[in-house]
Amino acid sequence: MTGNTTDKETLFCDYYTQWVDVYKEGAIRDVTMKKYKLTEAWLSKLIPDLRLADMDRVNYQKLINGYAEYHERQTTMDFHHQLKGAILDAVDEGLIQRDPTRKAIIKGRPPREKKTKYLNQFELHAVLADLDLGTKPSWDWLILLVAKTGLRFSEALGLTPADFDFVHQTLSVSKTWDYKNGGGFVPTKNASSVRKVQLDWQLIMQLSALLKDLPENEPIFVNGKVYNSTANNVLARHCEHAEVPVISIHGLRHTHASLLLFAGVSIASVSKRLGHASMNTTQDTYLHVIRELENKDVDIVMRALSTLI
Structure with a gap:
């Protein structure tokens, strides 16, 4: 790079590592940075000795082909x-x-x-009916909460009793729990993720009883080290017992959003409830649902027009 000893004889691996350090370090989220570091590792494996001067179309295509042998097309595109x-x-x-x-x-x-990725209304009802909701917070309670709010797993873990407003039937999402890196409260995924989520009266009644004696500012569902796989395994057992497709905790979020869309809730409202950065994210994620709804809309339009004669 300009201002250092990089020249055409420099190995491409070294150039790329330096480029990531200069242009990406501190400018992107940790999760994105990890993807760049994975790319660095694959370069070291596939083209450890390729010089910058030799990076032509043929060698680049060979690099892409080598990576594609181990990955799906979309991952290769990334x-x-x-x-x-x-x-x-x-x-x-x-x-x-x-x-x-x-x-x-x-x-x-x-x-x-x-x-x-998601369950229909009847399948979700069967799973929720299988939950064992005791008098203390548990994975089953977290499953119910995510199913009814569409929260991300880290957002649900970051909840404290103080986040619930039982009078106004709302839940404030303002932080997450950093379960991947040893715990602790951290900011939400993006600014749009800070939001208030309306809760149904039945859930309010259940939670007010569950939370009444818990410390106001301590996480409800965290007790020591937390693993996403543990929660997924608990949910998987309930899915199997209810004889429905096995989904993940994140799949409950998809289920929540899909049910709202099928119920006629606008994309804008669903996007806000999920804490998406933009409606485009919601549209891209739930394109299959939106297309299905569009097909139903065509039938409704045709029936409405046929009555005009």
Whole structure:
């Protein structure tokens, strides 16, 4: 790079590592940074000795092909996009003669069979009926709460009794629990994730009894080290017992959103309730539901028009 000893003889792996450190460190979220670090690891495995001067279209395509042998096409596409930013900078600096990513063919393994992401209303009812809701907070209580609010797992873990306003039937989401890194309260995923979620009266009655003697500012569902897999295993057992498709805790969030959309709730309202950064995120995530609703709308429009004669 400009102002250092980088030249055409520099290994591409080293250039990419330095590029990530200079341009990405501190500018992106930790979860995104981990993806760049994974890309670094794959470069060291696939092209450890390739120089910047040798990064042409053929060698770039070989790199993409090598990565695609182990990954699905969409994952390979993400790998390609992560490399492209660094490569275009190297082209601008004259370290690579021409853009080797131009017209690259993105391959990949056939996608795995998609797991069921959400349940329908009857399946969800069967799962909730199987819960054992005792007098103390438990994974079963967390499952009920996520099913009825659409909260992210980390948001549910970050809840304290003080976050509940039983008079106005609302729940304030203002923080999450950093269960992946040893615990502790951390900010929400984005600014839009800070929100108030309306609760139904039945859940309010249940929670007011559950929380009445708990410390106001301590997490309700955290007791020592917390693992997402533990909660998923508990939910899986309930799904199997209720004889419905097995979904994850995050799948409960999808279920919540899908049921609201099918009930006629607007995309804008669902987006706000889920704490999405924009309605585009909601539309992209629930495109399958939206398309199904559009097909129903066509039938409604045709029936309405047929009565005009």
